[in-house]
Amino acid sequence: MDFAFTEEQMMFKDQVIRFATREIVPRAQEHDLKGEFDFKSFRRLGEFGVLGLHFPEGLGGSDADVVTTTLAGEALGEAGVDGGLSLAYGAHTFLCADTIFAHGTDTQRGKYIPKLCSGELIGCMGLTEPGAGSDVASMTTHAQKREDGYVLNGNKMFITNGPIADVAVVYAKTEKDQKHTGISAFIVEKGTPGFSAGKNLNKMGVRSSHTSELIFDDCKIPKENLIGQERAGFLMAMQTVEWDRSALMAPFVGGMTYVLNKCVRYARERQQFGRPISQFQAIKHKLADIKIFIEAARSLVYRIAWSKDQGKPLNHLEAAVAKLFIGDWSLGPANDAVTLHGGYGYCHEYDVERAFRDGRLAPIGGGTSEIAKMIISKLI
Amino acid sequence: MNFDFGETEKAICEKIKGLFDANSRASLANLESVDVNDIRDATMKWLRVLAQAGYLTPGLDDRKNNVGLTAIQESLAAISPSLFLTVEVTARIFGRLVAVYGTSDQKDEIIPSLQEGRLIGAVAISEDTMNIENDPLNASGVNNDDGFLVSGSKGHVVNGPIADWIAVAAKTGDGLAFFLVKKGTKGLAIGQRLSMLGYDGLTISRVSLENCPVPSNCIIGPFNGEEQLKTVRTWEDQILTASSLGLIKRSLDVALKFAKGHRSGNKPIIAYQEVGFKLAEMATLFQTARLLAYRAAWMAEAGDREAAVLAHCAKVFCTESAEEVASHALQILGGQGYLSGNPAEEAYRDAKYLQIAGTSSEISRMKIADGVLGD
Numbered sequence: 001m002d003f004a005f006t007e008e009q010m011m012f013k014d015q016v017i018r019f020a021t022r023e024i025v026p027r028a029q030e031h032d033l034k035g036e037f038d039f040k041s042f043r044r045l046g047e048f049g050v051l052g053l054h055f056p057e058g059l060g061g062s063d064a065d066v067v068t069t070t071l072a073g074e075a076l077g078e079a080g081v082d083g084g085l086s087l088a089y090g091a092h093t094f095l096c097a098d099t100i101f102a103h104g105t106d107t108q109r110g111k112y113i114p115k116l117c118s119g120e121l122i123g124c125m126g127l128t129e130p131g132a133g134s135d136v137a138s139m140t141t142h143a144q145k146r147e148d149g150y151v152l153n154g155n156k157m158f159i160t161n162g163p164i165a166d167v168a169v170v171y172a173k174t175e176k177d178q179k180h181t182g183i184s185a186f187i188v189e190k191g192t193p194g195f196s197a198g199k200n201l202n203k204m205g206v207r208s209s210h211t212s213e214l215i216f217d218d219c220k221i222p223k224e225n226l227i228g229q230e231r232a233g234f235l236m237a238m239q240t241v242e243w244d245r246s247a248l249m250a251p252f253v254g255g256m257t258y259v260l261n262k263c264v265r266y267a268r269e270r271q272q273f274g275r276p277i278s279q280f281q282a283i284k285h286k287l288a289d290i291k292i293f294i295e296a297a298r299s300l301v302y303r304i305a306w307s308k309d310q311g312k313p314l315n316h317l318e319a320a321v322a323k324l325f326i327g328d329w330s331l332g333p334a335n336d337a338v339t340l341h342g343g344y345g346y347c348h349e350y351d352v353e354r355a356f357r358d359g360r361l362a363p364i365g366g367g368t369s370e371i372a373k374m375i376i377s378k379l380i
Numbered sequence: 381m382n383f384d385f386g387e388t389e390k391a392i393c394e395k396i397k398g399l400f401d402a403n404s405r406a407s408l409a410n411l412e413s414v415d416v417n418d419i420r421d422a423t424m425k426w427l428r429v430l431a432q433a434g435y436l437t438p439g440l441d442d443r444k445n446n447v448g449l450t451a452i453q454e455s456l457a458a459i460s461p462s463l464f465l466t467v468e469v470t471a472r473i474f475g476r477l478v479a480v481y482g483t484s485d486q487k488d489e490i491i492p493s494l495q496e497g498r499l500i501g502a503v504a505i506s507e508d509t510m511n512i513e514n515d516p517l518n519a520s521g522v523n524n525d526d527g528f529l530v531s532g533s534k535g536h537v538v539n540g541p542i543a544d545w546i547a548v549a550a551k552t553g554d555g556l557a558f559f560l561v562k563k564g565t566k567g568l569a570i571g572q573r574l575s576m577l578g579y580d581g582l583t584i585s586r587v588s589l590e591n592c593p594v595p596s597n598c599i600i601g602p603f604n605g606e607e608q609l610k611t612v613r614t615w616e617d618q619i620l621t622a623s624s625l626g627l628i629k630r631s632l633d634v635a636l637k638f639a640k641g642h643r644s645g646n647k648p649i650i651a652y653q654e655v656g657f658k659l660a661e662m663a664t665l666f667q668t669a670r671l672l673a674y675r676a677a678w679m680a681e682a683g684d685r686e687a688a689v690l691a692h693c694a695k696v697f698c699t700e701s702a703e704e705v706a707s708h709a710l711q712i713l714g715g716q717g718y719l720s721g722n723p724a725e726e727a728y729r730d731a732k733y734l735q736i737a738g739t740s741s742e743i744s745r746m747k748i749a750d751g752v753l754g755d
Contacts (some may be wrong), residue, residue, distance in 0.1 A: 001389075001447045002381055002678065003675045004381060077610040081498030206740050267753070281746065284746055285742075285745045288746070288752075289749050293667075295672060296668050296693070303383050303671065306381050306382070317663075318667065320660075321664045370657070373657040374653075
């Protein structure tokens, strides 16, 4: 066993932290409070290379391995980038771009990947529906096959980047009567007649990411927009799980390090009863619990990343364990961080409040904790 | 980066597991709650078996191999929690104390027999308060003509009633030393075996010394400061962390087997979410605890600057998870879980020990916080 990162990996992580601290973090609070997407920061992520890190150089990426990509996610969180921007990045890069890259044709790759890497285009992915959340196979969005393409009808719900996306990867049933095996994946571009996005949903957290419904009303798309084979969509959606449980979860873990650092600073400065509150046992125990969570969660995420780098098939048990642990066990420490800050912790100006709201998505998004438990209980 | 065990580690773990067939596992179950002499006989028998498998050597040689050590410990801890602690205190605390800090004469006398599984050791540190952080030791060794006279009283000495050798921590004029005291030495009094909540097969007692003569070649130290005491405590913490992994595995295995086999309303109870989801949480704690324990072990091996903090994180998380998993397991087993002698019920009682012994959960959290505060 060896838990070491390479020197290059650690240097890169530091670079990302420095870049994000300088250019992105100062803008995070404003965008969170207004609930506005930070286009400028997103574009800077692209220019810096974060958005396309793991794609081949020829397509505008950096050929990074999965561990390095995951480190970049952790670095964003650790620097203090809000959960909204991290989520927008995750949905864009791993749920949209990677699906096109992994299953698309060379033409599709060439057309979309370089611009998704640079951030010129913003991507989203539509799987969930108003009536089909955890029960993915019950989706009703239909792709009717015509001679020259497909006609999409149906609604997608809670789509990260929905209102701002230029490119959407959309899952729809080509075989209405079938469940998982009837699902196919398509690329739908913004502006396609019959395709529109609903208004930005007002959310508890990850507020700088925009979330909306996607509406397909006799939306005609050419047959070239099918990704891979018909009826292979469910497997594609499941393949994003590896990324979801490593690179996409990493900002949550890094974010808790940021929260811990905030708590440490506050506890040292805040004086009560004639001494810094960092000297009280109750405060120290909270700091310890946050630290324990971070260290416990970290290995789970890197195990998935490392396994993918080794070319091992996804271990669904390990992936669900990582999702469940980070989702459910992070809430206590995030709550502790707010409590530790007292009245200030309850105010918007303090980042722990934002982290608390952002973190609440972890047990819901990308497969709920309950779904993780279903998967685990079936596999053990 | 590599999350897999090496081939050597896999091989020795398989070897350890292979030592215990169904019959011997049953006899180990009988180890619990029997009298001190029977426990000593059984321990001596298993020490020799484990010695032949190479179990007793790690920690006694110069090789730093914390990951490999944790791997074999996890295997034995899942087979018999009490035998595990008895053996570990002998080899990895008493034995390692001699191997790391002892003189070459002491090593020559003790280490070969220890590696062959021919002696049981104990280390007596804690006194009445159990808190070696806040309260200095009262036991002391006073120079006399041909050695020392050691006096003092030690509160909870693991293996006290069955040990051949006890290393007693005591003050000396110029610092702190461990006195190697042989069973039967004049002035050494072993108290009654203490009755405890868990670890039914572990023997713990008070140990008192009154002007107990210890020859000068049987002293380890004296040392300035308490560095060595702290090091011994890190060994203890590591053992307790590994012990938790064993308890978690036992609890999870028995609950899983029951939940798949026991049917209610025409389906196995694992098919009910209130059971299946509990098992999912237990499995999640198990995987997370393991990874944390192994990463802490790896960091200690690599000499990482955060190694000490990580070791405390692992101890708190693993020992507290052990209680939670055991509690869930007991609940899943229902009425059967409440009966004495099943692994979940035992683990539920055992787990508390792990949070109290070594560096307690409370002190561990203080140390973790000191680490993150940079104090």
